[in-house]
Amino acid sequence: MKHRFGTAAGVAVLGISSLLVAGAPADAQARAARSLYVYEHDDYKGRSAHLTANDSNFVNNYWSGTGASINDNISSFKNQGDQRAVMYSDANYTGAAYSALAHSSDSDLTHNSHNPANFDNVASSVRFVI
Ligand SMILES: [Ca+2]
Ligand SMILES: [Ca+2]
Ligand SMILES: [Ca+2]
Incomplete structure (x- = not known):
């Protein structure tokens, strides 16, 4: 039993590394799924x-x-990807988090109901999640 578990784990690890080596198809898929356009001003301007x-x-x-850095300067966005994009007010995915749903947009990050009330000009990192 113990040995069989070890074998299964080994196969899983192999699968992941060969995916990484194969590269192209997985990368293309990730790019299609992750597509967040961010803008300096309100209304995508x-x-x-x-x-x-x-x-x-x-x-x-x-x-x-x-x-010119986008840091602390994003005021609106369009998430055109298939993955949710979580933007954070601080670097390294820390601070206040704003969840941008897949295929959603926000023309004014100053007033929000289901996210930090004011997320204008604060985003400093982003992580995509399924
Ligand atoms: Ca701005
Ligand atoms: Ca910030
Ligand atoms: Ca960076």
């Missing part, structure tokens, strides 16, 4: 950026075509 992966610190993420 100003500069924008596209987030497609977990990111623990927005300090080195920039508005498209600029050298």
